Amino acid sequence: MISKTIYFRRPAQADSPIPLRLPFSKSICSREIVISALSTKSQTFVNGFTESLSDDLAVLQHALSASLHQEATIDLQASGTALRFLTAYFALQTSVPILLTGISRLCNRPIAPLIDALRMLGARITCMEHEGFAPLYIEPAKLEGGKIIDLDASLSSQFVSALLLIAPCLPNGLCLQLSTPPASVSYIAMTIEVMKRAGVSVQVSPDYRSYTVAAGSYTPLPLPMIERDWSAAAFFYTLLAIHRSPSLQLQLEGIYQDSIQGDKKATEYFAALGVESRQRKNGIIIEYNSMSKNQETILRPDFSSCPDMLPAWVVAATLQERPFVATGIATLRHKESDRIAAVTEGLLRLGYKGLEIHSDSLVYHSTPVQQMRETIPTIDSYDDHRIAMAFAMASADRRFTNGLCIRGIEAVSKSFPNFESVAEHCGLLFTSNGNAY
Incomplete structure (x- = not known):
């Protein structure tokens, strides 16, 4: 130190x-990086940046741009955003086993509600040390989508954002209902706005406890939303x-x-x-x-x-x-x-x-x-x-x-x-x- x-x-x-x-904006950029990876131009997102990315964004971008042809371990360091967004992303996309890990503090941050929701969709995720916490071993699986009920998002709005970001790529789309009022509603609203910019609409209830996303695809993002x-x-x-x-x-x-x-x-x-x-x-x-x-x-x-x-x-x-x-x-x-x-x-x-x-x-x-x-x-x-x-x-x-x-x-x-x-x-x-x- x-x-x-x-x-x-x-x-x-x-x-x-x-x-x-x-x-x-770390929050906007992280969502745009994931959407870009899920669209057809996944390698072009940060090419236009002339400034150094923050550690969190660099970790996320590196993990998504890596060409993974065999089992791999990805060190997410201290990035909670990367852990939540990549857990959903690799549960959907990976063709090889992936181990997501990081520093001890990251591995002590709860992620059980997101893991449970992804398992309901068909994901194969194993908690390697303690149930509900990283390190996470993610194996290839076919996620169909459908309905998730009683998701507890009171600890982190990123449980919702991670699921919404992959939702249009699920063959059956996604209907998501929360069991409790979500934390940090403004960040969920941001996710919905960034998705809208990429051509995907999210139907959301006024209390932000019910969401519907139809199956479809993202429109490749234009230049990043340059907002500080x-x-x-x-x-x-x-x-x-x-x-x-x-x-x-x-x-x-x-x-x-x-x-x-x-x-x-x-x-x-x-x-x-x-x-x-x-x-x-x-x-x-x-x-x-x-x-x-x-x-x-x-x-x-x-x-x-x-x-x-x-x-x-x-x-x-x-x-x-x-x-x-x-x-x-x-x-x-x-x-x-x-x-x-x-x-x-x-x-x-x-x-x-x-x-x-x-x-x-x-x-x-x-x-x-x-x-x-x-x-x-x-x-x-x-x-x-x-x-x-x-x-x-x-x-x-x-x-x-x-x-x-x-x-x-x-x-x-x-x-x-x-x-x-x-x-x-x-x-x-x-x-x-x-x-x-």
């Missing part, structure tokens, strides 16, 4: 907002909410408020903390305005539709010492880390003790901030890109003039390969501390 100390030095006064180029990543944008909202200077403006290029990405709700979440958003032709300009903050005594954000926003928002709200009750967060226990525990532990190390964890909520009482024991506090990212980026932005708080140390900062490459260089434009300085074990 690599540790780096991060300092904040406010950039020189600029006459215009500082332009920032974010990575491509709202999930990455959220961390720059965090920076402004923590620094609280009205003269620091940022221009987030290539993101739009009419995006199909659910995390566009960052504009709403961070408006409560005083960060304003203004749409421009080439992106969004954000700035801090203390007069625009929500004046409610206790903030009550609901993260059920986009839970990945929680680390960025909670770090900002806590450092502003704004009491809150954040709900809709239970699924965060099953991400790259237990994000609820990781963000709470990190804030505790910064002196914030008024946090309470509940089954589906995180509560902050604005108690007096404790003096830190360390001159330079160290935050463990737990190899989680979103924890690393959220706490990197905490260095903009005036309490941390000596900097913050992030252990496992390299995790950011999972979704934002050039995070450090982009953040440096805003005043963050990264100093390597070497390897930490």
